[in-house]
Amino acid sequence: MISLKSVTHRYDQQQDIRFEDWQIDAGSQWLLLGASGSGKSTLLHILTGILKPVQGAVTIKGTSIYDLSSKELDQFRGRNIGIVFQRPHLIKSLNISENLVIAQSFAKLPTNLKRVNEVLDALGIADKKHAYPDQLSQGQLQRVSIARAVINKPALLIADEPTSSLDDNNAAVVLELLMQQSGANQATLVVATHDKRVKDAFKHTYELS
Amino acid sequence: MSPIKISWKSLWSKPLSSALNMMLIAFGTGILTILLLASNQISQKLDNNSKDIDLVVGAKGSPLQLILSSIYYIDFPTGNIPLKAAKELSRSPLVKRAVPLALGDNYNGTRIVGTDSNFVALYQLKLENGKFWNTDFEATIGAGVAQSQQLKVGDTFYGAHGLSSSSDVHKSHPYTVSGVLESQGNVTDNLILTNIASVWKMHDDHEDDHHQHDNAEKQIENDDHKELTSLLIQYRSPMSVAIFPRMVNETTNMQAASPAQESTRLFSLIGVGVETLQWFAVLIMLIAAISVFVNLYNSLKERKYDLAIMRTLGASRGKLFGIVIIEGIILTFAGTIIGVALGHFALQFIGHYQESNQARLTGMIFLQEEIYLFVAGLAIGIFAAIIPAIQAYRSNISKILSKN
Numbered sequence: 001m002i003s004l005k006s007v008t009h010r011y012d013q014q015q016d017i018r019f020e021d022w023q024i025d026a027g028s029q030w031l032l033l034g035a036s037g038s039g040k041s042t043l044l045h046i047l048t049g050i051l052k053p054v055q056g057a058v059t060i061k062g063t064s065i066y067d068l069s070s071k072e073l074d075q076f077r078g079r080n081i082g083i084v085f086q087r088p089h090l091i092k093s094l095n096i097s098e099n100l101v102i103a104q105s106f107a108k109l110p111t112n113l114k115r116v117n118e119v120l121d122a123l124g125i126a127d128k129k130h131a132y133p134d135q136l137s138q139g140q141l142q143r144v145s146i147a148r149a150v151i152n153k154p155a156l157l158i159a160d161e162p163t164s165s166l167d168d169n170n171a172a173v174v175l176e177l178l179m180q181q182s183g184a185n186q187a188t189l190v191v192a193t194h195d196k197r198v199k200d201a202f203k204h205t206y207e208l209s
Numbered sequence: 210m211s212p213i214k215i216s217w218k219s220l221w222s223k224p225l226s227s228a229l230n231m232m233l234i235a236f237g238t239g240i241l242t243i244l245l246l247a248s249n250q251i252s253q254k255l256d257n258n259s260k261d262i263d264l265v266v267g268a269k270g271s272p273l274q275l276i277l278s279s280i281y282y283i284d285f286p287t288g289n290i291p292l293k294a295a296k297e298l299s300r301s302p303l304v305k306r307a308v309p310l311a312l313g314d315n316y317n318g319t320r321i322v323g324t325d326s327n328f329v330a331l332y333q334l335k336l337e338n339g340k341f342w343n344t345d346f347e348a349t350i351g352a353g354v355a356q357s358q359q360l361k362v363g364d365t366f367y368g369a370h371g372l373s374s375s376s377d378v379h380k381s382h383p384y385t386v387s388g389v390l391e392s393q394g395n396v397t398d399n400l401i402l403t404n405i406a407s408v409w410k411m412h413d414d415h416e417d418d419h420h421q422h423d424n425a426e427k428q429i430e431n432d433d434h435k436e437l438t439s440l441l442i443q444y445r446s447p448m449s450v451a452i453f454p455r456m457v458n459e460t461t462n463m464q465a466a467s468p469a470q471e472s473t474r475l476f477s478l479i480g481v482g483v484e485t486l487q488w489f490a491v492l493i494m495l496i497a498a499i500s501v502f503v504n505l506y507n508s509l510k511e512r513k514y515d516l517a518i519m520r521t522l523g524a525s526r527g528k529l530f531g532i533v534i535i536e537g538i539i540l541t542f543a544g545t546i547i548g549v550a551l552g553h554f555a556l557q558f559i560g561h562y563q564e565s566n567q568a569r570l571t572g573m574i575f576l577q578e579e580i581y582l583f584v585a586g587l588a589i590g591i592f593a594a595i596i597p598a599i600q601a602y603r604s605n606i607s608k609i610l611s612k613n
Contacts, residue, residue: 041611050521051607071525078523085610089518093222098210105210106523148522 001026007056032192034208040192049077061155078107082149086161088141090133097129103151119147139170150181157187163195216535226504233497234544240490242552257395259468267439272466279439282320289436290463303449308441311408314368319354321368321401323408332397339388345407347387353398355389379411501593509597517606530602537594545586
């Protein structure tokens with residue numbers, strides 16, 4: 001279970017942004033809606049432990065994440081939170097398989113090539129294992145970034161505008177993969193988007209005003 | 210996956226700029242290595258060769274030339290001195306040992322030195338095989354000569370007039386190799402030793418059977434018209450330093466030159482060049498350091514996002530710091546290794562094509578001081594990487610991620 005409690009953030013000298021309290025049940029799938037500038041990214045960063053809010057607490061699996069030290073938080077994030085960005089952002093000097101292995105080792109988990117193959121298989125890109133990021137298409141790269149986000153079986157899978165740079169076909173595929181992977185890995189899914197194509201797929205919605 | 214592997218892969222992903230940085234470091238280190246090895250070897254050779262010689266007495270002229278020709282066997286002699294005067298000096302109570310030298314002939318560029326048993330005692334020569342020269346036209350050769358000219362005990366060869374050319378060969382008297390010396394690590398490795406009478410006889414063939422004496426010493430006593438090239442002097446006591454050179458320079462027609470003084474003078478002349486090159490190399494290293502810095506700094510700009518992603522994957526700030534520092538160290542350390550290897554190869558190459566046997570340099574010697582080059586390489590790597598690494602450590606990932 002993930003909860004957001006009386007969280008307020010303020011970028012230096014600007015107006016406070018207040019976020020409504022939010023309870024996310026384990027395994028549920030949420031859509032985070034909001035116009036650009038409404039604080040969507042800010043909330044996602046707060047939720048993933050990248051940005052410490054001025055006030056309030058974020059609790060994931062019983063851990064209040066901003067009470068952890070910087071190093072502990074990095075490791076907690078590596079193990080429990082998977083993030084899919086708008087653009088895939090893989091590490092260019094490493095091949096696809098290594099890009100997944102690195103996620104295991106940064107989270108201080110042992111290298112598990114079986115798991116790497118399993119995830120790549122599930123996402124239908126097992127044949128690209130030894131290719132480098134610049135040899136793949138945008139759609140394929142986005143799949144790799146989903147694979148990287150779920151490799152450590154996170155409790156929370158967060159996707160920030162995962163479909164906005166993809167065409168209709170790929171957008172549908174990526175969305176389906178996200179939902180399917182969060183289900184397969186028993187991860188809670190939060191997708192932030194302003195993409196209308198995505199809306200219908202979700203039951204729960206958290207809207208920023 | 211270890212940080213070292215991540216750094217290594219990152220360098221490999223931009224091979225051109227990595228290679229350029231390594232080359233700069235390697236070039237600087239290479240020059241420093243050559244300078245270090247060469248100046249060390251030259252000063253060691255100078256010291257080794259003049260170790261037990263306090264003074265050289267020869268014909269008037271340049272003292273440096275006298276030292277070069279009589280101790281290092283590289284320049285031409287200043288001229289000849291009368292045997293009679295040389296003998297008087299040898300008997301002086303201030304002198305412990307006087308070694309006569311008669312130069313003038315060569316065999317394929319290797320100098321033939323007419324001398325006596327004092328030479329053997331002075332340089333503490335030992336035989337590898339055979340025996341020391343005993344009669345006229347017997348020669349004992351240095352280890353280097355045996356190797357380069359492929360001579361062994363019992364072989365014969367003809368000397369040629371002059372110190373380097375082999376055009377004017379003395380066909381009438383062949384030398385016979387009577388012995389080969391152990392390698393001494395000094396000039397004697399590249400000399401052919403014989404008695405003084407042989408050198409004389411070579412030059413007045415007409416007088417044929419005039420002197421039939423085997424003993425060179427006796428001949429010296431018998432003949433007042435004969436000449437020597439120089440005398441190597443060992444003092445009896447330190448007191449002699451004050452009196453003996455002045456006595457030679459003022460009361461005789463000869464000059465006295467101190468190897469220690471002249472070597473110092475020679476080294477101070479070379480020193481200017483060495484110092485210039487040293488500064489040049491340091492400058493190259495500095496440019497290399499800046500280039501590594503710029504390279505890391507620029508690549509950090511491109512990789513800001515990569516590094517931020519690594520943080521979201523669970524890497525700590527410290528780990529990112531380490532990754533950037535290791536990249537710098539790998540670049541400079543690899544450059545240093547290449548540079549040191551290059552320096553050794555280059556010196557070996559130079560030595561191979563050097564004309565003079567006496568001052569031949571080699572790249573096969575490793576010095577302890579070379580460790581400092583590696584330390585310097587490491588320091589440059591850390592120095593160049595520290596600012597980018599601190600930036601990576603401090604970067605605000607939320608800001609970086611929201612910019613895209």
